[in-house]
Amino acid sequence: MTLQYLLPVALILSACSVQSQSQKGPVPAVVEVPSRESQVQFETYVDGLDEPWGFVFTGDDHMLITEKKGDLRIFADGKLIGTPVANIPTVNSGGQGGLMDVALDPDYPDNKWVYLSFSHPLEGSSGPSMTKIVRGRIVNGAWISGQTLFQADSEDYVDTGFHYGSRITFDDAGRLYFSIGDRGLKEQAQDLSLPNGKVHRINRDGSIPEDNPFVGQENAAPTIYSYGNRNPQGLIWHPASGELWSTEHGPRGGDELNLIESGKNYGWPDISYGINYNGTILTEYTALPGMEQPASHWTPSIAVCGLDVYTGDMFPEWKGRLLVGSLAYESLRLVEVKDGKYLGESEILKAEGRIRDVTTGPDGAIYVALPDSIIRMTPAVD
Numbered sequence: 001m002t003l004q005y006l007l008p009v010a011l012i013l014s015a016c017s018v019q020s021q022s023q024k025g026p027v028p029a030v031v032e033v034p035s036r037e038s039q040v041q042f043e044t045y046v047d048g049l050d051e052p053w054g055f056v057f058t059g060d061d062h063m064l065i066t067e068k069k070g071d072l073r074i075f076a077d078g079k080l081i082g083t084p085v086a087n088i089p090t091v092n093s094g095g096q097g098g099l100m101d102v103a104l105d106p107d108y109p110d111n112k113w114v115y116l117s118f119s120h121p122l123e124g125s126s127g128p129s130m131t132k133i134v135r136g137r138i139v140n141g142a143w144i145s146g147q148t149l150f151q152a153d154s155e156d157y158v159d160t161g162f163h164y165g166s167r168i169t170f171d172d173a174g175r176l177y178f179s180i181g182d183r184g185l186k187e188q189a190q191d192l193s194l195p196n197g198k199v200h201r202i203n204r205d206g207s208i209p210e211d212n213p214f215v216g217q218e219n220a221a222p223t224i225y226s227y228g229n230r231n232p233q234g235l236i237w238h239p240a241s242g243e244l245w246s247t248e249h250g251p252r253g254g255d256e257l258n259l260i261e262s263g264k265n266y267g268w269p270d271i272s273y274g275i276n277y278n279g280t281i282l283t284e285y286t287a288l289p290g291m292e293q294p295a296s297h298w299t300p301s302i303a304v305c306g307l308d309v310y311t312g313d314m315f316p317e318w319k320g321r322l323l324v325g326s327l328a329y330e331s332l333r334l335v336e337v338k339d340g341k342y343l344g345e346s347e348i349l350k351a352e353g354r355i356r357d358v359t360t361g362p363d364g365a366i367y368v369a370l371p372d373s374i375i376r377m378t379p380a381v382d
């Protein structure tokens with residue numbers, strides 16, 4: 001499908017520059033962000049962490065937590081175990097790399113599979129690296145039965161320390177989605193033969209779903225689900241709507257909320273609401289034919305990281321809304337979406353530290369990873 005689809009688009013691009021000018025700015029930036037901070041209170045839940053990147057509940061008061069430097073920590077019965085999990089894969093923790101997301105199999109109570117994403121070095125713990133996905137089980141504090149589910153070709157490993165993406169989520173059929181950022185090589189986000197700048201979809205055992213959009217297409221990686229994604233560090237399947245949502249970092253401005261759909265092109269770097277970090281123009285286009293618009297964008301950037309759907313009962317009116325973390329603004333946003341559209345947002349936490357990850361707990365509280373801790377947010381008591 002896609003070669004026929006791409007070639008006409010390339011022709012249209014050159015013919016349509018006047019028309020696309022008139023398409024500029026069809027999606028307004030987020031402006032109104034009322035505060036609902038007074039509706040919540042919070043307490044420290046896990047202390048003594050070193051740059052937690054991802055975390056997941058394995059039961060009430062039980063968690064697995066990744067630390068960027070390369071440790072997987074166990075929180076059990078309300079206590080952080082001193083010794084990290086033994087024998088997990090070696091990471092390249094340089095730059096933005098490290099041990100990144102952790103997720104549980106949809107049938108975890110039965111099969112105990114734990115999934116990890118990390119910046120995998122070709123050799124040792126430095127040098128060329130790429131996002132890799134593995135699964136294994138944790139028995140007596142050690143990683144066992146490890147399986148590689150996704151690993152890029154070694155010639156596609158790169159020496160930058162940027163934009164690993166790395167979020168993992170599962171849909172209701174149990175298929176695994178993960179993101180890889182553009183690794184700082186922006187043009188490669190449009191190259192379907194390369195793994196970076198994409199959202200990927202695989203089965204839980206690492207096999208490739210037959211209905212993936214680029215299966216059977218020459219010079220396209222069959223794991224690719226969407227492309228033109230700069231650095232998605234938020235990715236979540238919405239259990240009620242069946243939609244796949246992503247937040248991705250823009251350059252300077254242009255952080256995006258995207259509804260990710262099969263085979264679609266999210267435009268990076270050909271369209272963006274952002275500019276280069278040095279203030280120069282990155283692209284004159286915010287919209288072009290054949291490229292998806294974000295559902296909304298944050299300009300200036302808030303540095304979006306971590307995304308979940310609120311699914312608990314503690315805040316009944318927030319059910320189904322997105323929880324969006326922000327590094328630079330140290331802000332947790334509650335975002336309302338409906339039928340794939342952005343409806344608005346409010347701020348429910350501010351200035352407690354850079355937010356790397358967020359999740360609804362089994363008790364319905366909201367848990368947020370800060371630079372050295374995880375906090376628990378509950379309804380404010382009058």
Ligand SMILES: [Ca+2]
Nearest residue numbers: 256266267268
């Ligand atoms: Ca985009």
